[in-house]
Amino acid sequence: MATEPTGTPYRKPLPRRNKFNTPYWDGLSEHKLTLPKCNACGFIWHPPASPTCPSCLTEGDYEFVELSGRGRIWSWLKMHQRYFAAFADELPYNVVYVELEDRPGLRMISNLVDFSDEDLRCDQPVEVVFDDVTDEWTLPKFRPVAAS
Amino acid sequence: MYRDLDPERNSYILGARAFKAALDDAGLRKEDVDGLAVMRIPDYARMAEVLGIRDLTILNNFGGAGRMAGVTLTYAAMAIHAGLATTVACIYGNDGRSVGARYGGGEGAGSDTAMFEVPYGMTSPGASVALMYQRYAHLYSPPREALAHLAINNRDNAALNPSAVMRSPLTMEDYFDARFISEPLRLYDYCLINDGSVCMIVTSAERARDLKQPPVYISAAANAGDVADQYTVDDFFYNGLRRMADEVFPAAGISQKDIDLANLYDNFTPTILFELEGMGFCEQGEAGSWVSAERIGRGGELPLNTSGGHTSESYMQGWGHLADCVRQLRHETGERQVVGAEHALYCCAAPLSNAIIFRR
Numbered sequence: 001m002a003t004e005p006t007g008t009p010y011r012k013p014l015p016r017r018n019k020f021n022t023p024y025w026d027g028l029s030e031h032k033l034t035l036p037k038c039n040a041c042g043f044i045w046h047p048p049a050s051p052t053c054p055s056c057l058t059e060g061d062y063e064f065v066e067l068s069g070r071g072r073i074w075s076w077l078k079m080h081q082r083y084f085a086a087f088a089d090e091l092p093y094n095v096v097y098v099e100l101e102d103r104p105g106l107r108m109i110s111n112l113v114d115f116s117d118e119d120l121r122c123d124q125p126v127e128v129v130f131d132d133v134t135d136e137w138t139l140p141k142f143r144p145v146a147a148s
Numbered sequence: 149m150y151r152d153l154d155p156e157r158n159s160y161i162l163g164a165r166a167f168k169a170a171l172d173d174a175g176l177r178k179e180d181v182d183g184l185a186v187m188r189i190p191d192y193a194r195m196a197e198v199l200g201i202r203d204l205t206i207l208n209n210f211g212g213a214g215r216m217a218g219v220t221l222t223y224a225a226m227a228i229h230a231g232l233a234t235t236v237a238c239i240y241g242n243d244g245r246s247v248g249a250r251y252g253g254g255e256g257a258g259s260d261t262a263m264f265e266v267p268y269g270m271t272s273p274g275a276s277v278a279l280m281y282q283r284y285a286h287l288y289s290p291p292r293e294a295l296a297h298l299a300i301n302n303r304d305n306a307a308l309n310p311s312a313v314m315r316s317p318l319t320m321e322d323y324f325d326a327r328f329i330s331e332p333l334r335l336y337d338y339c340l341i342n343d344g345s346v347c348m349i350v351t352s353a354e355r356a357r358d359l360k361q362p363p364v365y366i367s368a369a370a371n372a373g374d375v376a377d378q379y380t381v382d383d384f385f386y387n388g389l390r391r392m393a394d395e396v397f398p399a400a401g402i403s404q405k406d407i408d409l410a411n412l413y414d415n416f417t418p419t420i421l422f423e424l425e426g427m428g429f430c431e432q433g434e435a436g437s438w439v440s441a442e443r444i445g446r447g448g449e450l451p452l453n454t455s456g457g458h459t460s461e462s463y464m465q466g467w468g469h470l471a472d473c474v475r476q477l478r479h480e481t482g483e484r485q486v487v488g489a490e491h492a493l494y495c496c497a498a499p500l501s502n503a504i505i506f507r508r
Binding site for chain 1: 252253254256257258260262263264265266267268269270271272275278280282283286327328329330333380382459495
């Protein structure tokens with residue numbers, strides 16, 4: 001799923017690969033949502049920016065596991081302020097804070113896509129979709145699903 | 149506090165101005181000061197050099213986050229209490245407006261953690277508070293006017309404050325006509341960006357007796373943390389604030405009903421609601437209904453932000469609130485005086501929360 005017509009350069013902020021987060025971005029390129037899971041205690045953490053388990057402090061002993069991709073909107077906002085030039089023609093755009101079902105309290109920022117207005121609400125069930133924004137980068141976004 | 153911008157202004161010049169004014173106010177000489185705690189001023193050593201002070205036993209920089217204001221003042225009191233210094237100057241200097249400070253946006257991926265947010269257009273502390281308030285509203289259904297009351301109350305108090313940056317009347321209609329920034333938050337829910345400086349000098353009660361002004365005492369102080377890299381917290385800081393309230397009120401020997409005014413940190417208006425609940429002035433989830441113009445106005449049950457708060461007085465990241473606690477308890481605030489004020493509360497809800505009870 002691409003959000004830009006072919007040939008239009010992508011101008012929104014893009015992430016940066018480093019030693020700790022590369023498996024996350026690689027997983028997304030394969031259309032998988034993965035996060036580090038500690039081998040010692042089973043804790044899953046976000047962001048994947050550190051090798052140290054924030055639960056048991058075990059360092060460097062984790063695997064990137066594939067998540068279910070399902071969750072709910074814990075909260076949302078509509079950004080009306082032009083903080084980023086590349087978002088200017090989408091104002092206002094939504095930002096969602098999604099709680100993933102894999103662990104209570106495991107939350108990540110994203111955007112809601114393929115939705116009607118009434119879906120942009122707290123506790124709306126969602127599932128991940130993969131946005132291949134450039135050849136190098138895929139971002140996880142979320143779309144509403146019916147309650148299971 | 150300054151409304152305009154001036155490229156010649158910097159935080160050292162502003163800090164020195166406030167320091168000199170505070171020395172004069174207290175009847176102290178700079179030689180009496182043996183502790184320096186700075187905030188929002190880049191280099192503590194440069195500040196000491198600008199002031200020409202070399203003999204210091206306490207010298208700290210508390211950084212640029214507003215949550216550190218009360219922490220800085222608490223630290224000064226701790227240092228004196230522990231016998232590490234006798235007289236500590238806390239100096240806050242902010243040239244944000246003149247240097248075009250921005251709280252959001254920027255180029256590129258940002259920090260190692262910001263890169264998981266900016267690609268989606270998420271940025272700025274205001275957006276984090278917007279997420280918290282949206283969730284709060286979903287859980288507790290506050291009245292639509294809840295935040296408007298806070299913004300208007302701030303403006304009403306600022307109107308009587310000659311130092312305030314924004315003093316023209318703000319009506320309910322003005323509030324709702326104003327644009328959204330991070331919906332559900334609107335323009336008047338947001339703090340200002342302006343230059344200014346504040347200096348507060350802390351000393352022992354014994355030494356204060358001989359100084360120029362009637363002393364105002366730090367009766368009790370407490371911190372509580374709910375710390376993560378992101379600002380959004382799922383209980384809106386309630387549990388941290390509750391722990392703090394359970395410490396600071398008994399330590400001061402009073403309860404919530406003895407507080408005559410509360411200056412509550414308001415980088416964005418919703419944090420006032422979180423602070424009211426966490427500090428025990430009303431039940432969890434009730435602050436939205438609890439705040440009314442009558443209740444929080446100068447003659448009301450709990451006057452709030454009596455110098456105009458961050459949305460109308462100026463954004464001194466807590467220092468305007470702290471200074472106003474002192475001025476109110478000196479009974480020198482003229483038209484905006486809370487008559488007979490004996491106890492004032494300062495509180496900031498944040499990943500590191502802080503509360504200070506002041507008394508005459």
